[in-house]
Amino acid sequence: MNTIKTKTLEPKTIENSDSISSKILKTAQKEMGMIPNMYAGMANNTALLEGYFYAYNSFRANSGFSSREQEVIFLSVAYENDCDYCMAAHSFVADNWSKVPVEVTNAIRSNSEIPNEKLKALSVFSRQMTVKRGLPSEDDINNFLSAGYTEENILGVISGIGVKTMSNYFNHVYKTPVDDAFSSRVWIKPN
Secondary structure, rough: OOOOOOOOOOOOOOOOHHHHHHHHHHHHHHHHOOOOHHHHHHHOOHHHHHHHHHHHHHHHOOOOOOOHHHHHHHHOOOOOOOOOHHHHHHHHHHHHOOOOOOOHHHHHOOOOOOOHHHHHHHHHHHHHHOOOOOOHHHHHHHHHOOOOOHHHHHHHEEEEEEEHHHHHHHHHHOOOOOHHHHHHHOOOOOO
């Protein structure tokens, strides 16, 4: 008979994590004014935290997408991966930092019509790439390119999916509690 073991990893702090994770947690606290619960949990494995942190920052700096478009990608991937933590966190970021129109964010969150054609195409393509595990149809690609995006943007979407997959999977396994800072945007996937 298989027994399910209880997960025992506790969130790490600046003080009790290894030197690499500690440095990342310090940076997060300085930049965000807090250490997100996800980061504290990921700090139990330096490869995961460091890989996520640097891939996330590289995506932000080098993906070829605006801050608004980046949030559309992150929210679309988190939606398809059913990650309530990332939906709350990125909805908060979209509202407060990236200034994504709330009607766009809410449309992604509720799986309804996005009222901006270009952002809609980006969301649809990001979702298709996630659901189809990187195997889009020619129509999927052509629809994305027809909306004004480029082949280089396809690579940027792949980068965003990679970043969010790391965080979504971590949050699924460890049931990361949503931080108080993001609680105004708690999400429950619609039926």
